[in-house]
Amino acid sequence: MSEIKFDIIKNIGVLSDDGKGWKREINIVSWNDRKPKIDIRDWDEEHIKMRKGITISKVELNKLKEVLNDINIDELDIG
Structure with a gap:
């Protein structure tokens, strides 16, 4: 299996942190x-x-932005 090459161009933000060193992030990646x-x-x-x-x-x-803007998040049955 070939190695995956990536370059994080810009960090947009962190969505969550599990407290164990892993973070869910939004990035611009090549x-x-x-x-x-x-x-x-x-x-x-x-x-x-x-x-x-x-x-x-x-x-x-x-x-995605359009879809999210059109929904009421408080009405969703999610955790």
Whole structure:
């Protein structure tokens, strides 16, 4: 299996911290020298290890923003 190459271009923000050194972050990341995209996933403190996440384009980010703006979060049955 080939090594995954990544470059965190910019940290947008931290969504959560598990208290054990892992943080769920929103970053702009270039994967394998490709065009940077928005990335949401858990990272260790040194940004060497990562867990599964989601990577979306600018178009998808705009659509996500529209969807989130149109919902009432307090009415959702989630934890």
